[in-house]
Amino acid sequence: MRPAAKERTVPELQVATVPVTPFQQNCALIWDSATRLGAVIDPGGEVERILAAITRVGLSVETILLTHGHLDHAGGAAALQRALRRQSGDETAAPIVGPDRRDAFLLEGIARQAAAYGLDGMENATPDRFLSAGETVTIGGHAFAVIHCPGHTPGHVVFFSAEARFAVVGDVLFRGSIGRTDFPYGDHAALIGAITHELLPLGDDVAFLCGHGPGSTFGEERRSNPFLR
Numbered sequence: 001m002r003p004a005a006k007e008r009t010v011p012e013l014q015v016a017t018v019p020v021t022p023f024q025q026n027c028a029l030i031w032d033s034a035t036r037l038g039a040v041i042d043p044g045g046e047v048e049r050i051l052a053a054i055t056r057v058g059l060s061v062e063t064i065l066l067t068h069g070h071l072d073h074a075g076g077a078a079a080l081q082r083a084l085r086r087q088s089g090d091e092t093a094a095p096i097v098g099p100d101r102r103d104a105f106l107l108e109g110i111a112r113q114a115a116a117y118g119l120d121g122m123e124n125a126t127p128d129r130f131l132s133a134g135e136t137v138t139i140g141g142h143a144f145a146v147i148h149c150p151g152h153t154p155g156h157v158v159f160f161s162a163e164a165r166f167a168v169v170g171d172v173l174f175r176g177s178i179g180r181t182d183f184p185y186g187d188h189a190a191l192i193g194a195i196t197h198e199l200l201p202l203g204d205d206v207a208f209l210c211g212h213g214p215g216s217t218f219g220e221e222r223r224s225n226p227f228l229r
């Protein structure tokens with residue numbers, strides 16, 4: 001009997017996380033299993049470990065995506081971009097894309113913030129392109145909608161694949177918790193509004209990866225997250 005022709009009906013996205021910095025931030029590698037093309041999301045630091053993971057999974061990095069401007073998410077973006085450009089010999093490789101422009105002041109203050117925390121090796125990040133709500137980015141050829149979710153930071157964005165039923169939510173929502181809003185620029189009502197009106201309606205079945213700790217699904221959080229009651 002002849003085996004059936006291989007059909008590509010379900011997106012073949014693969015995800016690996018590398019917890020980086022003393023904040024144990026989940027830097028994410030996401031790629032298409034067939035082409036190995038993909039993105040690094042939120043390279044906060046420990047770039048050597050991220051590079052080792054990229055090599056280990058055989059990822060060819062098309063883009064460095066940022067959910068928001070905090071140092072533990074963006075502090076390694078510049079160094080990662082330099083390393084990938086050196087490796088490839090391509091001066092335009094691995095553009096830094098996102099977050100929304102309203103986080104520019106945070107990206108420009110990373111080195112100062114890191115010094116205040118006594119952390120080495122974190123640099124300001126300069127996006128090659130900021131993102132806006134309603135845009136689409138592609139990761140290994142798979143479309144991810146850009147959703148603006150302010151509150152934790154003013155320019156925080158979330159990446160959502162409708163076909164894979166998967167989202168990368170940064171520090172907006174966690175398993176059993178939500179992002180901090182006790183910063184001068186934090187906005188608790190905006191954060192709750194973004195989760196309630198932008199994320200949960202995407203569907204209970206949507207799995208998400210967050211910036212710290214284990215992931216979950218929107219359905220599980222809608223049912224049990226004490227901050228969403």
Ligand SMILES: [Zn+2]
Nearest residue numbers: 068070152171
């Ligand atoms: Zn944050």
